[in-house]
Amino acid sequence: MRDYDSRDNVMMFGGMPVTKIADEFGTPVYVTDEKRLRENYRKVYGAFAKHMDTKVHYACKANSNLAILKILESEGSGIDAVSIGEVMTCMKAGFTPDRIMYTGVNVSNEELKAVTDLGVMINIDSVSELERLAKIRRSLPVSFRITTGVGSGHSDKVVTGAKGVKFGIPLRDAIGTYLRAKELGFDPKGIHVHIGSGGQSVEPFMEATEILIQLTNQLKDRGTDLEFIDIGGGIGVPYRPNEPEMDVDELGRNITEIILEETDVRKIILEPGRYIVCDTTVLLTRCVDVKDADGKKYVGVDAGFNTLVRPAMYGSYHHVAIGNKFGKACTAKYDVAGPICETGDHLARDRVLPNPEEGDIVVVYDAGAYGFSMSSNYNSRPLCREVLVNEGKAELIRDSERIEEQWRHQRIPERLIR
Numbered sequence: 001m002r003d004y005d006s007r008d009n010v011m012m013f014g015g016m017p018v019t020k021i022a023d024e025f026g027t028p029v030y031v032t033d034e035k036r037l038r039e040n041y042r043k044v045y046g047a048f049a050k051h052m053d054t055k056v057h058y059a060c061k062a063n064s065n066l067a068i069l070k071i072l073e074s075e076g077s078g079i080d081a082v083s084i085g086e087v088m089t090c091m092k093a094g095f096t097p098d099r100i101m102y103t104g105v106n107v108s109n110e111e112l113k114a115v116t117d118l119g120v121m122i123n124i125d126s127v128s129e130l131e132r133l134a135k136i137r138r139s140l141p142v143s144f145r146i147t148t149g150v151g152s153g154h155s156d157k158v159v160t161g162a163k164g165v166k167f168g169i170p171l172r173d174a175i176g177t178y179l180r181a182k183e184l185g186f187d188p189k190g191i192h193v194h195i196g197s198g199g200q201s202v203e204p205f206m207e208a209t210e211i212l213i214q215l216t217n218q219l220k221d222r223g224t225d226l227e228f229i230d231i232g233g234g235i236g237v238p239y240r241p242n243e244p245e246m247d248v249d250e251l252g253r254n255i256t257e258i259i260l261e262e263t264d265v266r267k268i269i270l271e272p273g274r275y276i277v278c279d280t281t282v283l284l285t286r287c288v289d290v291k292d293a294d295g296k297k298y299v300g301v302d303a304g305f306n307t308l309v310r311p312a313m314y315g316s317y318h319h320v321a322i323g324n325k326f327g328k329a330c331t332a333k334y335d336v337a338g339p340i341c342e343t344g345d346h347l348a349r350d351r352v353l354p355n356p357e358e359g360d361i362v363v364v365y366d367a368g369a370y371g372f373s374m375s376s377n378y379n380s381r382p383l384c385r386e387v388l389v390n391e392g393k394a395e396l397i398r399d400s401e402r403i404e405e406q407w408r409h410q411r412i413p414e415r416l417i418r
């Protein structure tokens with residue numbers, strides 16, 4: 001978790017008082033620090049690139065705002081996309097198709113056609129997908145997502161590499177699938193794994209990479225030379241105070257070392273999402289109500305799980321602070337709850353806070369990954385604004401929805417209108 005400065009007990013973010021941002025743009029609002037975004041990209045890229053040819057394919061499911069994509073585009077990033085929507089959004093932000101790799105699961109024929117029509121390379125997820133793709137288009141460069149049996153993640157819901165999950169080609173079928181791909185006329189270029197999301201240790205990355213290395217060498221013996229190994233995403237970040245951070249330099253050094261020593265492959269791809277965007281962004285939400293419910297104290301705010309679903313969905317911890325009472329003595333324990341009509345609508349539980357009052361600005365930390373991108377219109381609430389701050393200046397990068405826009409695609413059958 002990052003530490004922040006304050007001025008006169010007001011938290012500063014990207015060189016601006018959070019209260020000023022909230023007053024200018026309203027709440028709830030996601031606020032992203034451009035400088036930190038560029039730093040995170042450079043750090044993870046540098047950790048690998050100093051050892052071997054490296055491509056970072058930012059997993060844009062974490063945050064697909066066009067301005068954020070544009071910044072990463074300017075840094076030289078590539079993209080990991082999971083849908084035709086993500087592919088097109090990234091192209092809108094300036095990414096050419098050769099910088100995008102598509103790794104979908106349960107992919108329809110329509111989507112396979114649309115993605116390959118655009119010239120985007122596919123990481124094939126199943127034998128069914130391979131056979132269906134062959135009927136649409138052959139002689140394409142491809143890669144395969146292998147389920148190595150090594151999984152990791154902050155919650156069972158996001159462990160993707162374990163045996164029996166819905167993702168990827170089971171290990172025992174891997175070699176046969178590459179041979180079949182060649183028979184069908186494809187040109188296998190790489191091998192891919194994604195262990196899961198938000199794990200905190202280097203070990204599962206090493207274990208999964210070792211398995212890819214063995215497969216790569218077995219394929220070489222059978223006449224297939226791969227150009228790249230893609231180790232997926234999943235680098236965890238610390239959400240709690242004093243939580244240790246995964247050492248990306250160590251990760252880069254250890255992974256590239258075994259690839260360089262044990263294979264002839266000279267290019268690595270990685271697909272971090274969370275690592276690049278998580279701590280670039282805070283969610284500002286205003287305290288609208290304070291309640292003592294038979295001894296249980298609540299800070300009622302204007303962002304609920306429609307705005308940030310991670311605490312309700314995964315039980316995730318996000319640190320919270322009162323932005324206009326930063327560093328003041330805490331008075332009691334509170335739950336921070338939103339406006340959604342469900343008891344599980346919590347952003348935080350049992351947090352000691354400094355005398356929360358109506359009008360205060362509650363800052364939710366580490367909201368840049370899977371924050372806005374998982375927000376919804378539940379309870380018919382409009383999607384909120386996004387703001388970019390850089391060197392003390394703030395710019396709107398997404399306006400809030402108007403309520404009317406939620407009706408845009410709906411139709412009332414004529415016979416129901418009187």
Ligand code: LLP
Nearest residue numbers: 059194197198233234235271272273274370
């Ligand atoms: N590559 C693939 C194939 C993926 O499926 C994912 C994430 C990533 C890369 C990026 O993983 P990251 O570096 O961000 O951990 N909504 C959940 C996380 C779901 C991740 C899904 N796949 C959350 O809020 O924690």
